[in-house]
Amino acid sequence: xxxxxxxxxxxxxxxxxxxxxxxxxxxxxxxxxxxxxxxxxxxxxxxxxxxxxxxxxxxxxxxxxxxxxxxxxxxxxxxxxxxxxxxxxxxxxxxxxxxxxxxxxxxxxxxxxxxxxxxxxxxxxxxxxxxxxxxxxxxxxxxxxxxxxxxxxxxxxxxxxxxxxxxxxxxxxxxxxxxxxxxxxxxxxxxxxxxxxxxxxxxxxxxxxxxxxxxxxxxxxxxxxxxxxxxxxxxxxxxxxxxxxxxxxxxxx
Amino acid sequence: xxxxxxxxxxxxxxxxxxxxxxxxxxxxxxxxxxxxxxxxxxxxxxxxxxxxxxxxxxxxxxxxxxxxxxxxxxxxxxxxxxxxxxxxxxxxxxxxxxxxxxxxxxxxxxxxxxxxxxxxxxxxxxxxxxxxxxxxxxxxxxxxxxxxxxxxxxxxxxxxxxxxxxxxxxxxxxxxxxxxxxxxxxxxxxxxxxxxxxxxxxxxxxxxxxxxxxxxxxxxxxxxxxxxxxxxxxxxxxxxxxxxxxxxxxxxxxxxxxxxxxxxxxxxxxxxxxxxxxxxxxxxxxxxxxxxxxxxxxxxxxxxxxxxxxxxxxxxxxxxxxxxxxxxxxxxx
Ligand SMILES: Cc1cc2nc3c(=O)[nH]c(=O)nc-3n(C[C@H](O)[C@H](O)[C@H](O)COP(=O)(O)OP(=O)(O)OC[C@H]3O[C@@H](n4cnc5c(N)ncnc54)[C@H](O)[C@@H]3O)c2cc1C
Ligand SMILES: Nc1ncnc2c1ncn2[C@@H]1O[C@H](COP(=O)(O)O)[C@@H](O)[C@H]1O
Numbered sequence: 089x090x091x092x093x094x095x096x097x098x099x100x101x102x103x104x105x106x107x108x109x110x111x112x113x114x115x116x117x118x119x120x121x122x123x124x125x126x127x128x129x130x131x132x133x134x135x136x137x138x139x140x141x142x143x144x145x146x147x148x149x150x151x152x153x154x155x156x157x158x159x160x161x162x163x164x165x166x167x168x169x170x171x172x173x174x175x176x177x178x179x180x181x182x183x184x185x186x187x188x189x190x191x192x193x194x195x196x197x198x199x200x201x202x203x204x205x206x207x208x209x210x211x212x213x214x215x216x217x218x219x220x221x222x223x224x225x226x227x228x229x230x231x232x233x234x235x236x237x238x239x240x241x242x243x244x245x246x247x248x249x250x251x252x253x254x255x256x257x258x259x260x261x262x263x264x265x266x267x268x269x270x271x272x273x274x275x276x277x278x279x280x281x282x283x284x285x286x287x288x289x290x291x292x293x294x295x296x297x298x299x300x301x302x303x304x305x306x307x308x309x310x311x312x313x314x315x316x317x318x319x320x321x322x323x324x325x326x327x328x329x330x331x332x333x334x335x336x337x338x339x340x341x
Numbered sequence: 342x343x344x345x346x347x348x349x350x351x352x353x354x355x356x357x358x359x360x361x362x363x364x365x366x367x368x369x370x371x372x373x374x375x376x377x378x379x380x381x382x383x384x385x386x387x388x389x390x391x392x393x394x395x396x397x398x399x400x401x402x403x404x405x406x407x408x409x410x411x412x413x414x415x416x417x418x419x420x421x422x423x424x425x426x427x428x429x430x431x432x433x434x435x436x437x438x439x440x441x442x443x444x445x446x447x448x449x450x451x452x453x454x455x456x457x458x459x460x461x462x463x464x465x466x467x468x469x470x471x472x473x474x475x476x477x478x479x480x481x482x483x484x485x486x487x488x489x490x491x492x493x494x495x496x497x498x499x500x501x502x503x504x505x506x507x508x509x510x511x512x513x514x515x516x517x518x519x520x521x522x523x524x525x526x527x528x529x530x531x532x533x534x535x536x537x538x539x540x541x542x543x544x545x546x547x548x549x550x551x552x553x554x555x556x557x558x559x560x561x562x563x564x565x566x567x568x569x570x571x572x573x574x575x576x577x578x579x580x581x582x583x584x585x586x587x588x589x590x591x592x593x594x595x596x597x598x599x600x601x602x603x604x605x606x607x608x609x610x611x612x613x614x615x616x617x618x619x620x621x622x623x624x625x626x627x628x629x630x631x632x633x634x635x636x637x638x639x640x641x642x643x644x645x646x647x648x649x650x651x652x653x654x655x656x657x658x659x660x661x662x663x664x665x666x667x668x669x670x671x672x673x674x
Pocket of ligand 1: 552
């Protein structure tokens with residue numbers, strides 16, 4: 089069995105970000121990058137399947153710049169077998185369609201039984217790439233999975249939606265997108281880190297030129313909010329005042 | 342001229358409000374461009390014509406098919422494609438719900454075009470869209486120009502107005518047949534477990550009462566549930582229980598309540614944070630709320646930076662007092 093895991097390099101989620109004065113991008117000096125948190129669930133799930141079934145090859149694939157090798161290397165240190173970097177400078181400006189088109193050739197060449205991805209990248213909040221890939225390869229997709237059980241050639245999954253839970257059965261080959269709750273991603277062990285140094289990361293150039301249908305006009309900080317009020321009265325007057333303000337000023341109660 | 346197709350999501354025999362937001366947005370674009378608005382219903386299609394007309398549809402397309410009573414990506418994407426072709430639509434609009442985010446990119450892939458997700462701003466000018474979308478968990482807002490044809494767009498729920506229904510409007514309706522094969526049903530729905538009635542999801546709520554580490558345990562959430570109960574009885578809107586990641590990871594409450602970067606993105610009219618510090622990943626999920634209240638013992642807590650109203654106070658004093666006060670005002674038990 090062969091599992092491909094798609095992962096994206098994203099800015100560390102704990103950082104405060106600044107926009108460049110000309111609005112062309114965020115300030116990228118001194119930014120630390122991590123694996124997109126949802127992609128860690130995909131990595132972990134691939135490893136769990138491998139531990140259970142034994143004969144499984146796991147490959148990490150990322151569209152990213154040279155630096156994204158570091159995130160791929162982390163995935164290898166967690167335990168994936170090898171990595172492929174589709175190398176593009178300024179990859180963070182790519183739209184979901186372009187990213188998927190850049191992954192297409194590599195995925196086709198590799199072949200797969202299962203593709204695991206995150207439910208979305210936390211930099212673009214898109215949730216697009218997996219569905220494009222599913223359509224390109226004419227395979228079923230199941231998104232937001234919080235439970236996965238492989239039964240022969242069928243993936244039994246639980247999907248977490250805002251309206252409730254759904255159980256789906258999806259025959260392989262398929263693409264599944266991982267939601268928090270699926271598993272607890274492991275940390276790379278010291279041994280894993282040593283081993284990862286010897287695992288191969290192939291670098292390929294994309295053959296697809298980025299689409300120009302989505303043009304960046306500018307980036308800006310979030311809209312300013314008027315400074316709030318700290319209600320400076322003694323208890324319980326402050327609670328009464330809060331409720332009064334919510335009713336009379338904000339008109340939300 | 343932009344003909345626009347809007348996907349209409351239904352739940353328990355009702356149209357989801359978010360679909361009406363998309364429909365009203367489509368109406369405005371169509372009015373400006375001289376196009377028509379087509380609403381698409383798949384699966385359960387009976388009894389919605391009037392509402393859809395009142396909120397802006399000119400034509401209601403219906404794909405009535407037993408096999409589509411539950412959502413499935415592949416056949417639904419095919420239905421959308423068929424409806425787009427039939428309507429000669431150059432725009433596909435829907436709400437970025439779980440379903441919308443699953444469906445839209447699959448449709449975009451069928452057309453081989455890039456799409457834009459989860460927008461908070463949308464304007465149609467000179468045959469192009471100018472869109473606004475939060476990036477990096479809302480730390481940055483991006484403005485982009487979308488010229489893809491068709492333009493495939495999902496809107497963040499609760500940001501766009503659904504407007505007032507215009508009861509003088511009517512719409513024609515048409516059954517659509519979609520050519521579906523067994524192959525389209527490779528993925529199967531085995532079971533749908535809808536939320537228990539009474540339990541409102543944070544993404545659907547008008548008001549969210551949210552707890553963090555400061556509530557100290559499951560009992561703290563029971564206290565917040567009492568507040569929710571009173572608000573529900575007061576009839577001030579749909580009220581849901583939210584939580585920070587610490588509260589979820591401590592096992593005090595289910596992950597489905599988590600707000601934030603690895604939880605849900607919400608935009609209620611009122612978000613009340615009790616014992617939540619306001620870490621950047623939490624803000625990512627709730628900063629687009631219209632009014633934010635923070636109750637925290639620590640005056641330095643970053644949550645106060647985004648709060649419209651703040652109380653520097655022990656939540657275990659504040660919540661019971663709020664319950665008492667609200668009971669008096671709204672005359673509920
Ligand atoms: C990749 C990643 C993703 C994340 N995603 C999310 C996410 O989706 N959602 C999320 O919430 N977090 C997320 N986090 C975690 C986030 O960084 C914070 O750790 C978390 O939000 C803190 O939760 P908290 O505010 O409940 O706890 P704390 O930060 O510990 O704050 C507790 C607050 O309660 C106050 N308090 C204590 N007792 C009382 C009392 N009796 N009355 C009033 N106030 C009191 C304290 O003053 C304090 O400010 C993520 C982190 C990472 C790294
Ligand atoms: N540049 C990329 N390289 C590899 N995988 C990606 C990339 N961008 C997105 N993905 C995958 O697609 C998922 C959804 O991303 P997105 O569509 O950008 O929200 C991510 O969680 C990744 O698994």
